[in-house]
Amino acid sequence: MTTTQAEAPADFRQRLLDGLAVSIGARGYQDTTVADIVRGAKTSRRTFYEHFASKETCFVALITEANDEMIRTISAAVDSTAPWPTQVRQAVETWLACADAQRAVTRSWIRDIPSLGLVGWDLQRDLMERFVRMVRVLTERAVGIDPADRELTIVLLGGLRELIASTVEDGRQVTDITEPAVRAAIALLGPTA
Template structure:
């Protein structure tokens, strides 16, 4: 009896992205090769190149997907009916939990992406804009305006996001987990987002 191959292109793409994530976790992005990805994905180089033009484009796809999922999870964790410090804590805790769940990918996104040149810079810009949009959406509610908190401007959102991203990366590089910075990240976020006098 022969088994039919029912894997779809989407299944292969998922396996390759998971293979890239596993390779980053095992040996780091810089040392990862297409051979490592296909070995961990249990597929072929031919299949890899049917889905991705290069190791770099596979990495970009992985990071894009991971960040889009992170944004969905952060936005979903915030209950706008809760007091604003509770909302801030929920967003920060979810961000850190997502970062810990994908530690190697998160760290690689922050540290390795700049080495990709124009491809990396474009992805960083695109991701930053998505995160800025998320922060602005989360701070744009009638209940927050009633207590003097207004939709955060773009520059303040970038300051908040850049600071948290760097704090996560430096803590992970020192052997810690993203969740280790929870209280500092929550305090800083509340200070930046709080009511204006």
């Protein structure tokens, strides 16, 4: 098998995920069809079903991969040698920039996942746990800060997620909420003494 042949399935899969992301931006997740996805991916329904069982499984893959990429990007952006408030700002600014770069997918992640029922519930819990682990790792690396408390981290992440969604829905830039997001993160996760 040649390198081109070996890479083709991954390429098609990524094209399908990209096709879904474009369609979410144009129509929203609920109004997107498999036909919209394959049209955007410039491939066939057969190829779609070789990679995904349904529009829902494609959506779960898109959101999971976007979430994982966001966590990698945030983690890489934080300088563990910087003062704690600077680290918080780096993490928050990077999160908001990632969310702003994929506004429609971010909004869909927050608003449409609950429509998936049990699959959505499991996905939300998994995505939240991945973010909680990231925050815990970042706070463990920070000098003079106790590792993040799980419950306070969930309060912070849930509140910021909702603030991001309402900001997108209001047609504003996600980066507009940087200052309140940084203040909230420092207040909830910072030194207690």
